[in-house]
Amino acid sequence: MSVSSMLSKAVGAAFLAGATLVAVPVAASAAPAVTTEPASARTVCIPDGSGIATGEPKFPVDKQANVYVGGNFLYSKGAELEGLLVVEGDATFDSGTKYNMGVVGAGSLMTPEPMSDMLVVGGDMTIASGSILLGDRIGGNVRVGGALTPPETGVDANGGKVRSGLGKTEALGDWAQVGVHLQQQSAKYAAMPATGSTNTVGDRLVLVGDGTTNRQVFTVTQDELTNMGSLQYEGIDPEAIVVVNVTGETAHFGLQSMLKENGTPMDPGNIDAAAFGALTQRLLWNIPDATAVTIGTGAQFPGTVLVANPASSTVMNAPGTNGRIWVAGDLEHKGAGSEFHAFPFLDSDVFSCKPVPPSVDPVDPVDPVDPVDPVDPVDPEPLIDLVTPKITHAVCLNDGKIADPVIEFVKTAGVAFSVEGEVKAGATVTVTATVKGNALLAEAQGWTLSADAKSATMRIILHKVTCESPVIPEPGNPADPEDPNEPTNPNEPAEPNTPAEPNEPAEPKTPADPLQTNPEVPGAEQTTQPNDSVSGLAATGGAPAAGLVAGALTLLVVGFATVVVARKRNAGHSHE
Template sequence: MTVATAAAMVGMLAPAAAADPLPGGLGPCLGSGCPDVWNEPNNGPVAGYDENINIYVGGDFLVREAAAEAEGKIVTLGQFDMDKRDGVSQVYNVGIVGVGSRVAPPNGSDYLTVGGDVTVAAGERLLAEEGSNSGRVAYAGTLSGTVEPAGAPRPDPGATAPFTGLRPQLTEASRCYAYDGDAHRATTGDWERVGDTFTFTGDGTSAIQVFDVDTNLVSETNGNAGFTFTGIPAGATVLVNVYGDARTVATFMGALPNPGLRERLLWNFPDATDLTLSGPAQFQGSVLVGQPASTTTLTMSGTNGRFYTAGSLTHTSSGASGGQEIHAYPFDGDLPTCDPDADTDGSHADSDGPDSDADGSHSHADGSDADSHGPDPDADRSHSHADGSDADPHGPDAHADGPHPDADGPDADPHRPHSHPHGADPHPHRPHAGPHRPHADVEADPLPVPPG
């Protein structure tokens, strides 16, 4: 038995050289209303309240087709534009939703904050309430269309001013987590794809488990894929760096068997300017998209974790499917520490992102270059150290989530939290990253704490 195997069996962690949260205080649940336990998506009573940002969009937030709802506090620096297709529910819920973690922003707080215009198409409704729970829709531009409740709209020219600094921090953090200078960050494990399943195998000891993926996360036939994680010690953070300018994740992923992993799993896309997330999935873990010029098209049935993009987001559906949802779950992991002075030429913040390996090669766990002399001779298996040629970047349009539950949901929990000032640290043993702006370094960092 190897040391790594023994460590994995007892859940032993090798100490991290340095570990931090996401920049700006983003990630964990904030405030006195945070629940002790985060339940799987459900339509039960309200389970708690979270003051932190669940969805951050550096560009525009568009709602299209039959997308249904977005849970938790939402900030978009650009416009919020809702224009769904005919024949589906004409409601889009924000803040509090019918099915999700059932952890909402505090009652009366800003559920949605918009730096530009809010536009809701004729005959449609943007809904920021359920039962006795309701919030505000703050906006710096103009409002067109129906927002409910009647008291929700809150015009404010400076609505997003406290949040603008998060955008470059997320870009820099995304690059830092993925790169050491111009090279891919060293990994702690490997992955392989067999048929429609990706298996990520960690080293069994590292506190931050790092994986390098330079291909689309789709099945061998370009269909939906599943993801499993092994060799991950209890309490470890899993960082999956997905490289490439155009990427697709198509999945039927469901709940993870690894206890607590959802809250410590980050899918990082440092390079992508065109990202498609699709499939009949309840996608687990938080998402970070670093490029300000990016557009993410989200048609997954559900996502379960923080969703942070420096670019724009289109929440939509594909084909006859509908009811797509973004659910609120925290990110509590520790990430590589980033030194703001490590890269003095500013190249790390290039909005075009670094060039990815043209041959699609993958890194070994020891950080050595992969074989670039063609595909793996074992044609039915894709490995993290093989050529891993890309699947169709447009991916499949598979959705089988069925009808969306009643948008109005059940009666909300009448209990309200005693809110702490925004930014209070729910983990006092772990220092906030504060306003620091990360660059590439071999140590570890968290996501930012949102101001305001």
């Protein structure tokens, strides 16, 4: 063990021994019995009977962020931070002293795994003065998205890796969505109706439970919180979960002690260590709206704290916190000897020692068997589930025109939808869903959720289509012979082949017998001019083939007639 570790443990033990601190819940015999969740429903990170102690890490490793900062982190004065610190913005260390991180001298003894991430910064990290001792005896890693000043020299990582310039996304890794889970969890607890009441006696704030439900819910105003010097339970079983919703624009804790049932302060570092360890793992302070938060001043502060406003600024100067400290805005560690101790919150595995990314664990509803428990008049589940819009892509119509694409949204109460970009074929548009009121959007496939879960976007690529104009046939050519329906103009008959001249017939070698003339041919004196006959046939509208046949017959008849006439003439001359 290093000298610095021994001194740190000695200082922590001495501090705890002299402190007068937080109150014990009423004894189990004094409160009515309650029905609690089975032990298997919660992840056991710290065994029963354990509280603030010194020694070697001995419990299951903590794979959850003990301190989460959505904005910037400043360490100006303090001593130790147990567990993993995640900062989405910039981190500055300017105390002039050594800062123990990851593994500490006094705490829950629930530490990150050896050589795992113990300091994660999305932006720049600056060690203006002092130094960092990270992962004492077991080693730890540092991941920085931006620049580290000075480079590595101000960090003793005990053999772990120190890397910078990674970029915010790579540096944060799975922790990038912790802010969304913080918002969702805070909204769920804020929507729960109160099951108990508060009572103020001087500077003592008494939380009066109903003694029956296993989740006692209270509402405390900012004025009640400011005047609270001590805190006491009444009518609350030691095994019950306690949720305190703080209203108002500010939340200033000035807690000096928590009181036992008999009104005396409890000693969380000694005889009341086990009782304090049980109490701090079952208490949650939910601060959904405040912009200015202070956690102080003279006692070990019990419970997990959620500060959900991203515009908030939180200062921690109490001797020690004992639970998850998750803030959406800025956080400053500003208290001499002040320490962050790593204790889980047993109501949800989101705040347990399980690894990230933390699932959106719906908060268990108030016991439905108990008829006394009031039903939340507001929606107890403020998360809204988004549905993927129906997309009808562009198509070609029969006339060659394009039917534009259409994006249809499923009507969702409390959500407004908008489209950025022109909805047309081949375009890329972005649709945005924005929630109204106090509700939040749940994570949904295809949607990119904003950090505050108040809006989500989806990128849609519309299909590109190309439509061809329809082919319109040209009118047919009336003279086209391939058109069987096109009539022949009777005034323009097809020209027949020209027959041989009838007056100059070819002289046959052997004259034909005049007695063997064609019986269908009339007398020789009744001859018909071949040209007139052909023209007559053509004029009747007959087809060209019919005209050719008629012309051939005419030539044959004329030829025979000519021969007969010639024979007669020759016979006459012979008689003379």
